[in-house]
Amino acid sequence: MMLSFFSDLFQQDFMLRALFAGIILGAMAPVIGSIVTVRRLSFIADTLGHFSLVGISVSLFLSTFGFAMFLEKPLYLGIFFSVVGGFLIELFRRSYKNYKEISMVIVISLGSALSAIFFSLAKKTGSLYNYLFGSILTITDYYLVIILVTAVIVTLLFVIFGKQILSVSFDETTAKFLGINVSLFQMLFMIVLSVVVSVLLESAGVLLISSMMIIPVAAAMRIGWSYKSTLVISVVFSELSVLFGLWMAYSLRIPSGAAIVSVNIIILLIVAINKRMRDRRQIKKLDKLK
């Protein structure tokens, strides 16, 4: 089974596309996910995913009026609505300063309701399954280019503004004493996050986006000793999940997004159990020394 997977991987175009896309997304998702986790906004990717789905459903709805472009490339409106969702979260977050999660509940509810309405009006609820659970094996060349461009933007952003992004994320209140325009950076990050979420939508699906972003980081946090090490470990976990997930999806004929996230969860469990056992051994050692 493993051999046929590898031979198909380099012979079938769709497999190669899925591999490239998976590797890029596997690095990008935890990099963005680490910042989201530091900002204690782990729920945000889910929220933006639901709002991005509004764009997809509106695209399908508009395509029923003969606008073929919207049917072929629903991602544009997906990105647009995801960015709108990001702005709405920031807007509500300022009204409920001490209850960040309220803003997300409002936006996720609105996103779910609007998506349901437009999918229903478009009479194409069948395609909903793909957007809920994703399929990296069916992505096109065009989509691969979009992923590459997004990855370049994210990399540039982190290379140029890494210090500022970390300062604002770790401590919003004191970041302005470092000469940072905090509001501008929050908005900039929200826009980039919205774009990344929309790009992840097709491969991971709206229900699994935040898992790809957050679970590798959650596992890495258990064993990382610094920000840098946590980031590197999370990317390694994420890439392992992509590779094993692709193999599982191909071999077992199951949705790729679900397979990738399942591997992510298995890694998290192994790390958590291993950490607990190590801690217990250390406590026993200390007890013996006493």
Place this chain on the structure above:
Amino acid sequence: MQIDIRNLSFAYGHKTIINGLSHTINPGDYLVIQGKNGSGKSTLIKCLLGINSVKNGMIFLDDDDINTFNKWTKFGYVSQNFDSFNYEFPLTVQELLKFSSITKASEHNYLMLLDQMGILDIVNDNVNSLSGGQLQRVFIVKAMLNDPEVLILDEPTASIDKQNSEFFYKTVDELNKQGKTIILITHTDSIENLNYTHILNMGLDLTTTITTKPIEGDEES
């Protein structure tokens, strides 16, 4: 940096917290703000830091209205309990200080400052493994890193023991002697041994009194 507070009033809803406060803090001053919980100390600091927007009265920072002021790198701020900082995510002291440095010079400065604070040995430690006293000193280094003119310390010794507290105040005295303006908020500490220049007492009944430490007090140290 001169901080000029003119007839400042502030209210949360209908509840007035500060009523008509006026005071000028000159460069090199060491102002201690004292008062019980709820007397408005932290509210005043939030006004001075531009976190609370000033609508009644005015604050001028070097002749700039605080509502349009943007040279915040002149301020260093250490908050009470560091509650706005996420110190649960893995992060070393070195990483924290590196991304908090504005210039290359300040990036090289952090080792010297850690040494001055007596915590050079924790440079590679994880922030979430530090004791209250160590964390306190790390955040002072962070506030000092970019050579601010004004250092604002909100109840800085609330979570540290007596020995660390004494060491901390000696460090603050030293910084003040180097010309830094110090604004220190406290509600429990005994302040007789501090080398402050002024005390601002804030009462629960909205009264504020400002006293200047007698000259001989300065000479005691």
